[in-house]
Amino acid sequence: RDHADKFKYGVVQQFVGHGVGKVFHAEPAVLHFRNNEKGRMILNQTFTIEPMLTIGSTNSTIWSDDWTAVTEDGSLSAQFEHTLLITEDGVEILTQC
Numbered sequence: 628r629d630h631a632d633k634f635k636y637g638v639v640q641q642f643v644g645h646g647v648g649k650v651f652h653a654e655p656a657v658l659h660f661r662n663n664e665k666g667r668m669i670l671n672q673t674f675t676i677e678p679m680l681t682i683g684s685t686n687s688t689i690w691s692d693d694w695t696a697v698t699e700d701g702s703l704s705a706q707f708e709h710t711l712l713i714t715e716d717g718v719e720i721l722t723q724c
Contacts, residue, residue, distance in 0.1 A: 637685035644676040677708035
């Protein structure tokens with residue numbers, strides 16, 4: 628969230644990161660916006676972070692293809708994803724080039 632604040636981007640709250648496991652979009656839900664939710668990552672847990680940043684509205688809508696997400700006002704936005712693994716030494720970014 629610090630990056631979004633620094634550049635005055637909005638964060639679409641409808642989308643969250645998630646655990647990676649035997650089911651699609653497993654627990655835990657990983658919020659990308661400031662909140663008071665308590666969370667705890669545990670050793671060997673794998674999860675994604677995938678915020679959608681926007682220069683306009685933080686409200687989103689889904690197109691009729693049931694996949695494409697856009698901002699309600701049509702402003703520019705970008706969504707990206709990283710997969711992380713909690714290790715004994717900290718966090719390993721599995722999708723880092």
